[in-house]
Amino acid sequence: MTELKEVPAPSDQSEHGRPVSSHSGEPSKDWNPRNFETLFTLGQGNYGKVYLVEALQTKQLYAMKVRSKAVVQDCQELDSAGAEKEVLLLAKRDKHPFVVEVYGGFQTQSHIMLYMEFCPGGSLMYYLQRQGKFDTQTTRFYAGEVCLALKWFHEQNVLYRNLCLDDILLATDGHIKLVDFVVSKVNLDHEAGTKTFCGSAEFMAPEVLLDRYYNSSVDWWQLGIITYQMLVGKSPFTGENLDRIYDAY
Incomplete structure (x- = not known):
């Protein structure tokens, strides 16, 4: 088993570690990392790592997202940490079927941990790479569920801005979960609108690339990109480097 050495696991709720809050309906549950066994790494990105963990008492599996406070502060990502928590809590409040559920959190002096539902189906990108492309019926099914999720985001005054096949997971029932x-x-x-320049190059809407104000239209642009990917098996905008990708627009 992989050991999560870089995450301190305090044994109590002293100044060295405390629950962020419990969102699971189990107010007595302790989300201290010492109560979980880390099985292996599910994914890693610029904003942290995600591990598959198992509760020692119940044997329940969770996806534990770990972010370094130092990285968050150095990269001035405090807003992003708060935004993610707010979106997850909104989805939990409304019991949204297509957004991953958050159960609880814990923080130490150096790290923030969120415990979320584990989606064993993997990502849509994984299946696309295995199959090459999806048929029309399959594409329509997944795109339709993404549409419903985006509609809900926008009704909550939220821009997703990160829609890609890697972040569309499949739950045990085969339906999507956005993460x-x-x-x-x-x-x-x-x-x-807003004007923040962010996102992956091949998914950016033209107004983002042109440094213009934008609104929910950027999410619908990204939906078009992933729909194309599912049907064709590749992105409509590709290149050897960022300049080539931008030129492809």
């Missing part, structure tokens, strides 16, 4: 909201925009003023 990773660190670049999401909360409390969006739809009329004024």
Whole structure:
């Protein structure tokens, strides 16, 4: 088993570690990392790592997302950490079927941990790479569920801004679960819009690349990109480097 050495696991709720809050309906549950066994790494990105962990008492599996406070502060990502938590809590409040559920959290002096549902089906990108492309019926099914999720985001004044096949996971029932909201925009003023330059190059809407104000239209642009990917098996905008990708637009 992989040991999560870089995450301190305090044995109590002293100044060295405390629950962020419990969102699971189990107020007595202790989300201290010492109560979980780390099985292996599920994924890693610029904003942290995600591990598969097992509760020692119940044997329940969770996806534990770990972010370094030092990295968050150095990269001035405090807003992103708060945005992700807010989106997850909104989805839990509304019991949204297509957004990953958060159960609880814990923080130490150096790290923040979120415990979320484990989606054993993997990502849509994994299946696309195995199959080459999806048929029309399959594409319509997944795109339709993403549409419903985006509609809900926008009704909550949230911009997802991170729609890609890697962040669309499959739950045990075969339905999608959207994850990773660190670049999401909360409390969006739809009329004024926002102007933050963020996202992956091949998914950026033209107004983002042109440094213009934008609103929910960027999420629908990304939906078009992933729909194309599912049907064709590749991105419509590719290149050897960022300049080539931008030129492809």
